[in-house]
Amino acid sequence: MSPRFRIALLVLAGLVLMPAAAQVMAALPPFGSTIARYGARINAITPEARHVANMVSAINFDLRGLDTLGEEFMLLAAITGTVVLLRGRRGEGTTGRAMRLPGRAVIPRSDAVVLGCRIAGPLTALFGLYVVLHATVTPGGGFQGGVILASGTLLIYLGEGYAGWRDSIRSHWLDALEGGGALLFALCGLVPMLTGAAFMQNILPLGTFRDLFSGGLMLVENLGVALAVTGGFTQLFLEFMEETREAEEPDEPGEESA
Amino acid sequence: MTAFPALLLPLPVAIPLVVCAVILTTAHLLPGRLPDILAIGAAVSVAVLCAVIARYAAQGPIVYWFGGWEPHDGVYLGIGFSVDEASGWIAAFIGMLYALTFVFAWGFFDRTHGHFHILMLLFLAAMVGFSFTRDMFNLFVWFEVMSVAAFALTAYHLAESSLAGAINFTVVNSLAGFLMLGGIGLIYAQAGTLDFEGIAAAVARGGRDPVVAGAFCLVAAALMIKGAIVPFQFWLADAHAVAPSPVSVIFSGSMVSLGLFGLAKVSAVVFAGSAQVQQALPILLIGLGSFTALLGGWMALLQRHLKRMLAFSTISHAGIMLAGIGALTAGGTGGMLVYVVGHGLVKGALFMIAGILLATQASIDEIALRGLGRGIWPAGIAMALAGLLLSGLPLGALDQGTRLVQGALSQQGHGIALAATAVGAALTGAAVLRAAGRIFLGLGPDPGDEAGAPSEDEREKANRPLWLMLAPCCALLALDVAIPPELIAHALPRAAAAFMHQPAAGALVEGPAWLPWASVAAGLAGAGYGLFRNRLPKIVVQPVSATQSAPTRALEFLHSGLIGDYAAWLAVGVAGIAAVLAMV
Numbered sequence: 001m002s003p004r005f006r007i008a009l010l011v012l013a014g015l016v017l018m019p020a021a022a023q024v025m026a027a028l029p030p031f032g033s034t035i036a037r038y039g040a041r042i043n044a045i046t047p048e049a050r051h052v053a054n055m056v057s058a059i060n061f062d063l064r065g066l067d068t069l070g071e072e073f074m075l076l077a078a079i080t081g082t083v084v085l086l087r088g089r090r091g092e093g094t095t096g097r098a099m100r101l102p103g104r105a106v107i108p109r110s111d112a113v114v115l116g117c118r119i120a121g122p123l124t125a126l127f128g129l130y131v132v133l134h135a136t137v138t139p140g141g142g143f144q145g146g147v148i149l150a151s152g153t154l155l156i157y158l159g160e161g162y163a164g165w166r167d168s169i170r171s172h173w174l175d176a177l178e179g180g181g182a183l184l185f186a187l188c189g190l191v192p193m194l195t196g197a198a199f200m201q202n203i204l205p206l207g208t209f210r211d212l213f214s215g216g217l218m219l220v221e222n223l224g225v226a227l228a229v230t231g232g233f234t235q236l237f238l239e240f241m242e243e244t245r246e247a248e249e250p251d252e253p254g255e256e257s258a
Numbered sequence: 259m260t261a262f263p264a265l266l267l268p269l270p271v272a273i274p275l276v277v278c279a280v281i282l283t284t285a286h287l288l289p290g291r292l293p294d295i296l297a298i299g300a301a302v303s304v305a306v307l308c309a310v311i312a313r314y315a316a317q318g319p320i321v322y323w324f325g326g327w328e329p330h331d332g333v334y335l336g337i338g339f340s341v342d343e344a345s346g347w348i349a350a351f352i353g354m355l356y357a358l359t360f361v362f363a364w365g366f367f368d369r370t371h372g373h374f375h376i377l378m379l380l381f382l383a384a385m386v387g388f389s390f391t392r393d394m395f396n397l398f399v400w401f402e403v404m405s406v407a408a409f410a411l412t413a414y415h416l417a418e419s420s421l422a423g424a425i426n427f428t429v430v431n432s433l434a435g436f437l438m439l440g441g442i443g444l445i446y447a448q449a450g451t452l453d454f455e456g457i458a459a460a461v462a463r464g465g466r467d468p469v470v471a472g473a474f475c476l477v478a479a480a481l482m483i484k485g486a487i488v489p490f491q492f493w494l495a496d497a498h499a500v501a502p503s504p505v506s507v508i509f510s511g512s513m514v515s516l517g518l519f520g521l522a523k524v525s526a527v528v529f530a531g532s533a534q535v536q537q538a539l540p541i542l543l544i545g546l547g548s549f550t551a552l553l554g555g556w557m558a559l560l561q562r563h564l565k566r567m568l569a570f571s572t573i574s575h576a577g578i579m580l581a582g583i584g585a586l587t588a589g590g591t592g593g594m595l596v597y598v599v600g601h602g603l604v605k606g607a608l609f610m611i612a613g614i615l616l617a618t619q620a621s622i623d624e625i626a627l628r629g630l631g632r633g634i635w636p637a638g639i640a641m642a643l644a645g646l647l648l649s650g651l652p653l654g655a656l657d658q659g660t661r662l663v664q665g666a667l668s669q670q671g672h673g674i675a676l677a678a679t680a681v682g683a684a685l686t687g688a689a690v691l692r693a694a695g696r697i698f699l700g701l702g703p704d705p706g707d708e709a710g711a712p713s714e715d716e717r718e719k720a721n722r723p724l725w726l727m728l729a730p731c732c733a734l735l736a737l738d739v740a741i742p743p744e745l746i747a748h749a750l751p752r753a754a755a756a757f758m759h760q761p762a763a764g765a766l767v768e769g770p771a772w773l774p775w776a777s778v779a780a781g782l783a784g785a786g787y788g789l790f791r792n793r794l795p796k797i798v799v800q801p802v803s804a805t806q807s808a809p810t811r812a813l814e815f816l817h818s819g820l821i822g823d824y825a826a827w828l829a830v831g832v833a834g835i836a837a838v839l840a841m842v
Contacts (some may be wrong), residue, residue, distance in 0.1 A: 001823045001826075009827070010829055012830065013830045013832065015833075017833050024469055024472035027468040028444070036450045038335075063336050067395060070387065073278070074402055074406050076282070080282070080373055080377055083373065084410050084413075175282055180279070187276070189272055190276070198324060198325055199268035201326040202325065
């Protein structure tokens with residue numbers, strides 16, 4: 001189809017959709033007028049029922065924990081898919097050491113960058129841990145903290161160079177971290193069933209309101225998410241950096257199609 | 259404390275998730291075939307658990323509240339699963355299809371670090387969750403998990419064509435995700451809850467409401483994109499044709515029909531109280547369904563790439579299912595549910611045969627393969643049987659579903675739709691039978707130079723014995739034929755009524771008995787015409803080629819493979835749904 005015809009189609013569809021959308025918007029409840037009944041009820045009961053100050057965590061890990069379990073495995077699917085796509089022709093083999101392109105100069109980095117990264121790296125990791133641990137008290141949680149922790153590893157790359165980064169990162173560990181975190185989360189669902197409770201029912205002691213150790217089972221689930229996200233995102237960085245590496249030995253004919 | 263049958267509900271979702279996490283964690287330590295065995299075990303346990311759940315659900319839907327958050331004073335706090343008999347059996351069918359697909363793919367994905375199994379198990383868990391959930395947002399989560407796993411599986415070969423197909427699939431289905439999320443946002447704004455029953459109650463209270471109509475428009479469009487209904491169907495042929503064969507089995511056998519299954523459930527349960535939606539449904543679904551059945555069938559007939567042909571045939575059959583839902587009766591929906599199973603079994607078998615050809619003959623092109631299938635004639639018999647079943651041979655579950663859908667349509671006097679279901683089936687059957695005749699019997703003219711396939715070279719690893727690939731394929735066909743019709747006829751009225759949340763209906767009406775025979779005859783005639791065109795007298799051939807050439811070229815022009823075109827048609831489709839909703 002020519003671009004002109006395509007745009008004509010789109011405009012035609014827009015002519016129908018615009019008035020319909022306007023009508024829908026006019027009929028929606030006005031902005032900010034009410035808090036939905038569901039939200040109001042959750043705000044009312046969760047601090048007492050779960051001793052948790054961060055409502056978002058309470059919803060994510062307890063009330064609607066199944067959604068988060070689904071999202072967690074969606075992330076796992078996305079990362080596994082990306083790994084499959086990026087590994088591409090270089091196949092399954094991973095090397096423990098950094099590969100470098102012959103002939104490309106390794107530009108030395110300035111001392112300021114190295115120093116900055118060595119200071120900022122541990123601080124970033126510390127901050128990530130803080131965000132992970134305080135999931136039930138302050139904004140943040142396993143996902144956010146996990147991303148911060150994974151970004152911390154990138155500072156190793158920036159400060160120590162690619163070879164240094166690869167020395168400190170092992171692909172199998174990342175797989176184990178990612179799968180193990182997801183497994184921990186799934187088991188948080190199944191283990192309560194052994195005691196006769198429902199899937200993902202909060203059977204641990206709930207702790208004290210506004211304390212680091214509040215929320216019971218949420219803390220364990222949150223830890224699982226943090227592990228999975230840290231492992232998963234670092235795995236992504238690793239795969240993207242290794243993307244251009246060629247296969248070590250040529251594949252047998254026909255092999256690459258499977 | 260949850261009672262016994264309800265206790266099982268989380269397990270069919272949790273088991274594949276746990277197995278997939280274990281495989282990922284230990285992939286580099288596991289010996290070669292262990293992921294295969296683990297995956298087959300997980301799929302079989304899902305199938306068995308779902309069948310047990312379905313048996314218990316015959317007495318009434320089983321409800322399960324996650325985290326123990328049962329509703330209080332009419333407020334739904336947590337997420338629930340609610341499984342009726344039909345949903346349970348559909349999930350059991352899906353588990354069984356996965357188990358056989360894993361057998362078919364035994365050793366196919368060597369050296370893959372278990373990635374194939376991880377993605378497939380996630381895909382399985384998402385499908386079961388999608389069929390079980392009673393929460394709108396949870397439905398969306400499983401919908402997205404399905405999509406994400408499917409994107410990567412499509413691109414698995416990493417050839418240019420598979421990447422292009424996967425990109426089209428990803429973009430169109432991500433748009434579907436946006437639409438669905440938008441629709442859920444609208445309905446939540448109005449109903450204040452995400453539970454199916456809670457929304458249904460709010461919708462019934464509200465009367466005619468543009469927000470509800472808008473929400474339905476977006477959610478229905480998203481599910482129809484998954485279900486490959488015209489004009490949302492373009493992505494399907496691109497994706498199914500290039501995915502590895504075991505993945506295509508799952509795509510065509512269960513993913514597409516699951517989109518329509520979701521649409522049937524959402525229309526019957528969530529939007530039951532909206533007169534506007536219920537009036538628009540028959541027009542929309544029967545109209546689009548009939549059109550899809552015809553267009554898909556015709557496009558199938560035009561293909562020489564075997565998997566692309568099967569993909570278009572899936573589009574055609576999705577149209578027939580949609581028309582069945584559109585009847586809005588227990589017969590139509592019940593017929594659709596049986597059709598989902600029957601079609602999944604037959605289409606899965608056909609994609610396995612395509613995989614066998616790719617592995618043993620290293621080609622997927624109908625013309626290039628002419629006569630090359632003689633050495634693997636058992637596959638030819640299976641393909642011919644599958645083609646006959648597809649065109650409507652009165653035997654097995656697919657036929658029973660077809661007759662129920664046709665019965666529901668003829669009862670309401672939808673003559674054109676009735677004809678479309680028969681013609682669509684005949685066209686797809688003709689395409690498959692023609693290919694079977696050409697490949698396994700060497701029929702048709704010698705192609706000469708034309709044998710060189712226009713598509714890029716494709717092959718799949720030939721490291722499996724023929725019987726290992728053929729056994730699951732034959733098992734699928736045998737299941738389709740062997741499911742006792744009395745059993746379905748006995749259980750279906752009750753199951754369909756429970757699925758639609760309606761009081762139990764009496765015996766379901768079947769369509770005219772001659773219609774399947776007519777479509778088989780038309781299918782055979784079409785296949786014969788395709789093979790022996792050059793031997794027929796000119797007076798027969800000329801008018802046919804004269805009338806079909808212009809529309810055929812137009813159709814091929816529309817299936818451009820350009821993602822911008824697909825998005826434009828998607829907008830047109832959404833506008834069409836909105837227009838129908840505005841007019842009723």
